[in-house]
Amino acid sequence: MSQTSPTSRFDVGGGITGIRSGFVGDVGPAVEGDVNFGSHVALDAAFQWIPASFSQAVNGFFGVKAGARTNHFGFFAKLRPGFFSTSDTFRGSTLNLDTGQASARFGRLTEKALDAGGVIEYYPAAHWLMRWDLGDTVLFEQPTVFSFTGANAPPNLSVSNGNTNHLQFSAGVHYRF
Numbered sequence: 001m002s003q004t005s006p007t008s009r010f011d012v013g014g015g016i017t018g019i020r021s022g023f024v025g026d027v028g029p030a031v032e033g034d035v036n037f038g039s040h041v042a043l044d045a046a047f048q049w050i051p052a053s054f055s056q057a058v059n060g061f062f063g064v065k066a067g068a069r070t071n072h073f074g075f076f077a078k079l080r081p082g083f084f085s086t087s088d089t090f091r092g093s094t095l096n097l098d099t100g101q102a103s104a105r106f107g108r109l110t111e112k113a114l115d116a117g118g119v120i121e122y123y124p125a126a127h128w129l130m131r132w133d134l135g136d137t138v139l140f141e142q143p144t145v146f147s148f149t150g151a152n153a154p155p156n157l158s159v160s161n162g163n164t165n166h167l168q169f170s171a172g173v174h175y176r177f
Contacts, residue, residue, distance in 0.1 A: 010176070012034075032044075046170070063115070083112060091109065092144050094149060097148055115136075119133050132171050133171075134169050143159060
């Protein structure tokens with residue numbers, strides 16, 4: 001018979017997270033926490049900073065984690081809406097058709113995001129847990145706007161990549177109280 005691990009009300013911790021976009025992967029620190037409602041359901045939150053070489057990103061997620069615990073392990077599914085914000089992102093450009101001059105706009109871009117995936121926890125001691133997350137971070141991307149000025153300029157052109165998927169992994173250590 002499987003014995004269940006005593007569930008703490010709260011746990012907080014930190015770890016390392018990595019996210020992949022295309023062929024590029026970046027890694028950074030994360031702060032995580034849970035509010036447990038029994039041994040099967042928790043409110044789960046994470047805030048992550050990814051200091052990439054071309055653009056810094058921060059993201060935050062808050063949602064539900066549901067699953068089962070045994071004496072030493074927990075297996076969960078997670079679904080957390082949130083945001084993904086990157087600096088120095090191409091936002092659009094303007095082309096003056098009369099002079100032929102073009103300008104590009106770069107800046108911080110914050111988009112809606114959804115983190116869906118799984119969590120495995122290991123409970124080596126009463127107040128400690130080790131946690132591994134694997135998920136798909138979906139970004140609901142905002143369109144890029146290309147503007148035209150000058151005589152007989154066409155209307156602005158808006159280009160959207162739609163939703164993009166990014167593999168995300170994290171590993172951390174939490175204190176339970």
